[in-house]
Amino acid sequence: MTIKLIGKSLSSPTVRVIICLKELGLPYELESPASLQSLKDEDYIANKHPFRKIPVLFDGDFRITESRPICRYLVSKYQDKHNDTILIPNDVHKAGLVDQFISYELSYYDPPISKLIHQEKFSKRLFNKDPDPEVIKQAREEFAKVLDVYEKLLERKEYLNGEYSLADIVHTYYVYGIVTHSDLWDNRPNVKNWWNRLCNRDVIKKSLEETKSFWENNENI
Amino acid sequence: MTIRLIGYSASYPTLRVIICLKELGLPYELEPPASYQSLKDEDFIANKHPFGKMPVLFDGDFRITESRAICRYLASKYQGKHNDIILIPKDVHKAGLVDQFISYELSYYDPPLSKLVYQEKFAKKFFNKDPDPEIIKQAHEELAKVLDVYEKLLEGKEYLNGEYSLADLVLCPGTNYVYGAGHSDLWDNRPNVKNWWSRLCNRDANKKSFEEIKSFWENN
Numbered sequence: 001m002t003i004k005l006i007g008k009s010l011s012s013p014t015v016r017v018i019i020c021l022k023e024l025g026l027p028y029e030l031e032s033p034a035s036l037q038s039l040k041d042e043d044y045i046a047n048k049h050p051f052r053k054i055p056v057l058f059d060g061d062f063r064i065t066e067s068r069p070i071c072r073y074l075v076s077k078y079q080d081k082h083n084d085t086i087l088i089p090n091d092v093h094k095a096g097l098v099d100q101f102i103s104y105e106l107s108y109y110d111p112p113i114s115k116l117i118h119q120e121k122f123s124k125r126l127f128n129k130d131p132d133p134e135v136i137k138q139a140r141e142e143f144a145k146v147l148d149v150y151e152k153l154l155e156r157k158e159y160l161n162g163e164y165s166l167a168d169i170v171h172t173y174y175v176y177g178i179v180t181h182s183d184l185w186d187n188r189p190n191v192k193n194w195w196n197r198l199c200n201r202d203v204i205k206k207s208l209e210e211t212k213s214f215w216e217n218n219e220n221i
Numbered sequence: 222m223t224i225r226l227i228g229y230s231a232s233y234p235t236l237r238v239i240i241c242l243k244e245l246g247l248p249y250e251l252e253p254p255a256s257y258q259s260l261k262d263e264d265f266i267a268n269k270h271p272f273g274k275m276p277v278l279f280d281g282d283f284r285i286t287e288s289r290a291i292c293r294y295l296a297s298k299y300q301g302k303h304n305d306i307i308l309i310p311k312d313v314h315k316a317g318l319v320d321q322f323i324s325y326e327l328s329y330y331d332p333p334l335s336k337l338v339y340q341e342k343f344a345k346k347f348f349n350k351d352p353d354p355e356i357i358k359q360a361h362e363e364l365a366k367v368l369d370v371y372e373k374l375l376e377g378k379e380y381l382n383g384e385y386s387l388a389d390l391v392l393c394p395g396t397n398y399v400y401g402a403g404h405s406d407l408w409d410n411r412p413n414v415k416n417w418w419s420r421l422c423n424r425d426a427n428k429k430s431f432e433e434i435k436s437f438w439e440n441n
Contacts, residue, residue: 051328054394064317066320066321068320104272104287108272220381
């Protein structure tokens with residue numbers, strides 16, 4: 001039975017799940033919602049996501065939401081089945097640290113970079129508000145401090161937990177913010193090398209190229 | 222080797238881990254930091270939490286940070302060892318749903334709740350700032366909409382995933398604060414939510430933890 005993923009392939013945490021599915025060698029069907037507004041329909045709320053979000057994944061009759069839990073579920077169920085890519089180590093301590101790094105992404109990395117992306121890409125298009133230079137300046141400064149910490153976390157390591165894992169995957173979908181503020185990554189050697197390593201993985205390379213060219217070629221979402 | 226937990230029990234992420242340790246029947250030592258400012262010291266950042274936060278847990282030499290990640294680690298390693306409380310089900314689908322509900326707490330429940338915790342409990346006492354009524358009003362309204370969703374999620378269920386799990390545990394400490402700080406109507410006005418919260422308050426680990434916190438606030 002095929003896995004069905006409801007989401008938009010070129011934005012949002014949908015990309016996070018797509019990368020995870022591809023890394024695990026899992027076939028899937030992507031179904032875009034009719035529109036952003038359709039997420040607010042009663043049917044969507046009742047049968048897909050009670051908080052009106054994407055992505056939503058159906059594995060047969062089993063439904064699960066929220067991109068990071070979806071990834072963890074896919075890894076728990078399928079890792080090692082179609083290829084030998086390990087995204088969550090079997091050792092309980094190493095798995096704990098992967099979880100910790102996923103929490104760092106959520107708590108510290110995501111807020112400032114999401115602000116930047118929102119201001120620079122979504123504010124005008126979706127809300128007809130001009131980007132606020134003060135918010136952008138603060139978000140950039142906050143994000144620079146976060147990357148200073150990542151620079152230390154990546155000292156002598158190729159990936160956040162040593163070996164490639166789900167902890168690295170969850171950081172990859174912010175490519176728009178990275179393209180526009182590339183100096184933040186390029187000025188920190190460990191971070192820069194880590195990012196380049198990630199970009200060289202086949203699955204991620206392809207996904208990021210699709211996302212990057214979408215932003216370069218499209219004025220409309 | 223004892224588990225060491227670095228944090229203040231009054232800080233609700235630390236309390237989240239305390240409740241988890243208690244539920245799993247695990248002994249531990251709580252080590253409050255020297256001061257709130259000491260979290261930004263070079264030594265703390267290098268050896269405890271790179272972002273200067275608490276809690277931090279040491280299990281022997283193994284160090285782990287971030288309260289929900291700590292709880293998952295403790296459940297993965299120790300559940301079923303000291304008692305029969307299961308916080309993360311073995312079945313991969315049930316475990317996936319527990320994870321989903323933890324993400325709901327983090328993404329939707331906690332943002333307005335944490336605003337209310339700060340405004341009602343910490344602003345004046347620890348930062349000498351008057352609570353901001355506008356923020357409180359907005360956060361209360363936002364949390365009300367979230368709890369409307371929880372009212373439906375709990376339909377026909379005793380706990381979020383049917384049986385008690387980490388999904389319920391993670392929101393207990395913050396809820397306890399806000400419930401007792403003049404916002405109990407948010408839970409009491411929704412029958413499923415009300416019953417669920419009563420059930421949670423009756424658990425020994427919560428009862429004990431909430432009592433400890435109560436005396437902290439009375440004495441400080």
